[in-house]
Amino acid sequence: VLASFRGTVQHGLPLEIGDTVLFILSPQGIFPCTYVHLKNAHIKNKGQFETVIPTEDSVITEMTSTLRDWGAMWKRLYVKNEGDLFHRLWHVMNEILDLRRQVLVGHLTNDRMKDVKQHITARLDWGNELDWCFTHHLFVHMKSLMSSNLGEELEVFFHIYDGRENRPLSERFFVRLNKNGVPKSPEKTERQCTLFVDLGSSDLRKDVYIVVHIMRIGRMGAGEKKNLCSTQYRRPFGCAVVSIADLLTADSKDDHLLKVYACTTESEWYQIHENIIRKVNSRYNLSGSNTGLAVSLQLLHGDIEQLRREYMVLFTRGVSITKKLGFSDIIMPGEMRNDLYVTLEKGEFEKGGKSVARNVEITVYVLDIEGQVMKSYVAAGSGEPGGDEYHSFVLYHNNSPRWAEQIKLPIPVDMFRGAHVRFEFRHCSTKDKGEKKLFGYSFVHLMQEDGRTLPDGTHELIIHKCEENANLQDSSRYLKLPFSKANLPGNNQAVKGTKESFWITSFLCSTKLTQNGDMLDLLKWRAHPERINDSLSKLKEIDGSEIVKFLQDTLDTLFGILDESSQRYGLKVFDCLVHIINLLQDSKFQHFKPVMDTYIESHFAGALSYRDLIKVLKWYVDRIIDAEHQDHIQQVLKATEYIFKYIIQSRRLFALATGGQSEEEFRCCVHELFMSIRFFLSQENKITSPVTQTQAVFLRTFPAVYGELLKIFTVREVAGFVRETLGSLPATAHAECPLEAVKLHCIAETVESQLYTNPESRCILLPVVLRLLQAHMQEQRDLVMCVRILTSMLSLIRKEDSEPVVSEEVDLIVDSLLVVLMRTILEITNRPQPAGTNMRLQFQDITGEFVACLLALLRQMSDKHYQQLLQAFTSKDDLRDFLLQIFTVFRILIRPEMFPKDWTVMRLVTNNVIITTVLYLSDALRKNFLNEKFDYKVWDSYFYLSVIFINQPCLQLESFSPSKRKRVLEKYGDMRVMMGCEIFSMWQNLGTITVTFSFSFRITPLDSCSSLRGTYSSTACESACCKRRHQNQFVCVLY
DSSP: OOSOBOOOSTTOOOBOTTOOOOOSSOOOSSSOGGGOOOOOEEEESOSTTOEEEESSOHHHHHHHHHHHHHHHHHHHHHHTTOHHHHHHHHHHHHHHHHHHHHHHHTOOOHHHHHHHHHHHHHHHHHHHHHGGGOOEEEEEEEEEEEOTTOOSEEEEEEEEEETTTTEESBOOEEEEEOTTSSBSOTTOGGGTEEEEEEEOGGGOSTTEEEEEEEEEEEOSSTTOOGGGOOOOEEEEEEEEEEEHHHHHHSOTTSOEEEEOEEESSGGGGGGHHHHHHHTOGGGEEESOTTOEEEEEEEEEESOHHHHHHHTHHHHHHOOEEEOBSSOOSSOOTTOOOEEEEEEEEEEEOOOTTOSSOOOEEEEEEEEOTTSOBOTTOBBSSBTSOOBSEEEOOOOTTOSSOEEEEEEEEOOOGGGTTTOEEEEEEEEEOSSTTOOEEEEEEEEEESBOTTSOBOOSEEEEEEOEEOOTTOOOSOGGGTTTSOOBGGGOOTTOHHHHHOSOEEEEEEEEEESSOOOOHHHHHHHTTTTOGGGHHHHHHHGGGSOHHHHHHTHHHHHHHHHHHHHHOHHHHHHHHHHHHHHHHHHTTSTTTGGGHHHHHHIIIIIOOOTTHHHHHHHHHHHHHHTTTTOSOOHHHHHHHHTHHHHHHHHHHHHHHHHHHHTSTTHHHHHHHHHHHHHHHHHHHTOOOOTTOHHHHHHHHHHHHGGGGHHHHTTTSOHHHHHHHHHHHHHTSOSOOOTTOHHHHHHHHHHHHHHTSHHHHSHHHHHHHHHHHHHHHHHHHHTTOSHHHHHHHHHHHHHTOOTTOOOHHHHHHHHHHHHHHHHHHHHHHHHHHHSOOOSSHHHHHHHTTOHHHHHHHHHHHHHHOOHHHHHHHHHTOOSHHHHHHHHHHHHHHHHHHTSGGGSOTTOHHHHHHHHHHHHHHHHHHHHHHHHHSSGGGOOHHHHHHHHHHHHHHHTOGGGOGGGSOHHHHHHHHHHTOOHHHHHHHHHHHHHHHHGGGGGGGTOOEEEEEGGGOSSOOOOBOSSOBOEEEEEEETTEEEEEEEO
């Protein structure tokens, strides 16, 4: 759908931009045909829950979906005033749109299409890494239930539901209502308000819903007379559903009145919300024409601490926190959680000699190792305190009831071992006194003997029959019995064959307990040394959230094994360490990097580990060239930063313990490692070669190593490592080679590193940096990164620093980059604006940076630098080209459009640099291009620049206010005077050659000139030259 359509015409179909419409027959008159774009598609899962998928390139589908998500993120960045990220995301979105256009047109060659798709993937990965910055929370305030048939107390349960995967995303929020449909405890706001926390950007979709289930507390039948039965039951009342996506467009200040629906058939209560979402109208109907649930719903954005600051009133008056099922997208170090969620799914029961089906109610208890009921550890949901027991709702006359009721058991970690959950089944009679008669029970252990907890998933429990008056208080009587049909021994066919069963689904969200036997085997490696090899091999298969929960214990285990059996397990321990390090690169776990840093600094005790780590790392590097598969080696190199952290810290611990023994051996090992690295980097390969990709992986991580090396080696030694490593890269490479961009990025990281800020190391690194930078600028490639590097380099040089080192740096930069820098400015200012977004990004917004770099470099140059620069030209033609080029660049710099209109100071600084440089170049002009060596074009360019310079509006001091004029004169003087004097001097040097220019000269008093103005053409030139001698002023006007 290309445009929204309200569908207000007869038979009109409402449409929203981005919707998918499937044409089964050619439609007539239901919406304008121009509002949709036709695509071929195929249907997946035909029927009630079918999905329409366009038959287009999967990359296009992914781009389309991602751009829609980013659009919402982009707007939120603007609201949060995240200016830098806002603009960066805007540029990347435009770039992806342009690339998407190229792919859709289909005019690309196969090789170009491959490159474009790789670029798209890289851009999507970049954006997806931003997603962790956006955490969302849903605020819910339960107001009231309006209905004409109230009269019983109600229980209202809210939760977030994923309609795509048909599963809840959050635990439940529970509110009790009185007989009038309003909260029972109006003074306790925390019992009527909640915050559903830690929703990710992926949760803000059309198919994610807020689902509300309402239970009434009363008689079995809503219309029964009061005297029939005094016992109260929890019975289904109604359900409401609203899409979270609707909240993105709704006014958050308005209350929402949700329609409440009831089941057509009570046995389908467990899926009423799914039927409402799927619009299966035959299975539900309105609970009443006047029934509605009044709630306030608001989406809030930012981390929870930010919300506490921005919504202090909300947290002060009380709000309950409703957690996501499972961990949030970002797991924070120090987060403590131990929640077991149990869903009462369904049961299969026999009639038990009755003529009709049972009315089954489940009572849930949690018991500790002593068999005592644990108080307050059974929670129906947030908002209400936990209780000692939980009663399910009752379905009338149903031997196969399905509840799908979720409860939460927040049991402390130290009470998990030996604890179990007991489920008691009772038939609720509607006759006599409405007694609830016990007829069976089930139970489940929460922890196995080896320390593993109850595994997540669905469990079919055995229903043990018992008498109505059976005493279950002594749990030792039944705990020895089998509890799950899945764990029954093969000879127990009688129980396995019984029709009665009870199903539950369990899900543990714990930062301390694990269900993973492989993790437990690894952590208890000393108890089972024969399992070490298998445990190390299986570590990569363990879920990342399990590893970060036991991060310090896992690292202690790995280095403990390494210390005791390095020869046998050294390689496998190294691989496990690499896996954990790379796991922390994932956005979900990246906040655990500080935890690993703290571990290295404060807890790591592997004083001998550095030997094995260096040895294995070198072993991998030595095999890069000949390796058939590079994937694993690339994973190793991605972990280089932290491997070096461990190596350096291990060596420091060893030196501290031994007084610095084996220092020479350590240095020798590191030098040999870098020799291997330099050898593999020096290999020149094909663009698509896996080795080239491996080289790129190493260069991305290499700058992060500098800081670690500085902890042991001197600044000059580390600079030597870096210079030799970067210097080993192939000198020539194809422009389209991805390694070239990575090389430049590595140089940028190097220039911005702590190592480069030291003048002692800078003089060592500068030549190799300049060599790579010059090569890119000469070919006009990656100019954005080039100017970033150049800016960082020049920002470290200060003219007031009189050290020879600084002067030498300026000399090197001038020698390598001045000419190519001017050529770059000419290129990007004269180049037509490209049509493609990707090319526009390459050239827009960098002209100013290059100009600033040129001005900064010229300001740093002293007499000595200018002399060396001019002496470096070996031929008159080279000098001529240089002068013509720099005069042209200066004319560009003084264009009115070069700087914003109100940038007066920048214009003055620019003019000051220009006139200073022109004074130096005038001597070269006189010495090399006068008399028999006269060159009209150079002199013409010089005078042209001079005239434009003097006539700049920003230099007409007469138009300034007195105070502004005074400040300019104090700091810069009247630069027109200086340029005019120089013109006059240069004109006199021309002698008889002035005839060539057809000029004449006269001197007139300054006060007779109303302004300094001039025009320049091939036949006439008017130039003002003001000279001050004592108190007399006069103007020299050149015609």
